[in-house]
Amino acid sequence: MPMIECTLIKGYEEKTRKLLAERVTDAACSTIGAHPDQVIVTIKEVLAANYMRGRVNRKPAAAPTEPEVIVREYLSAMEKRDLEKAKQYLANDFTMIFPGGASFKKIEDLISWSSKRYRHVKKSFENFDTSFKGLNATVFCNGYLEGTWLSGETFSQIRFIDRFSVSDMKITSQSVWNDMGERLR
Helix, strand or coil: CCEEEEEEECCCCHHHHHHHHHHHHHHHHHHHCCCHHHCEEEEEEECHHHCEECCEECCCCCCCCCHHHHHHHHHHHHHCCCHHHHHCCEEEEEEEEEHHHEEECCHHHHHHHHCCCEEEEEEEEEEEEEEEECCEEEEEEEEEEEEEECCCCEEEEEEEEEEEEEECCEEEEEEEEECHHHHHC
8 A cells, every 4th residue: 555745835726736646646556556545645735934945945836737628728719710719729839630631730721621521510528538748748538529511411429539749738739530531421
């Protein structure tokens, strides 16, 4: 039964401390095979005056925005066609790849490409899964697409899965897989 103690400078929000404890628990479970109920995580807080690194007292840094939140907000802005807001979530070297190998670096190019396929599309989400490697995250989301074809006919229940790479709180890539091509035949 592992017992893991973390020490933080006092000042982090409760939700941040809870998230840290959950992630440390998950790391212990996946590394040593312990059941979550067997992993004990404690968080000790110290006053900034009692914490020093490099001979300098420190204050807690702001916790970064969760990668899933960044992806959800980006997708929401895209659905509303608020392109300026959507761009705020993207890294300068952002790339996206869609079914059939269609690759874009600019949202406007995606919009132009998709306008030849459908009038409108909306995503209904079933799951979001996030994994981490150091400061980088991968976010997967899946669910169903619904919308309107160019002909005016509606569609629904088209499966999709998106994979996002997030670094420094910016989306660096998006890869999309869906069954839309099956419906276009």
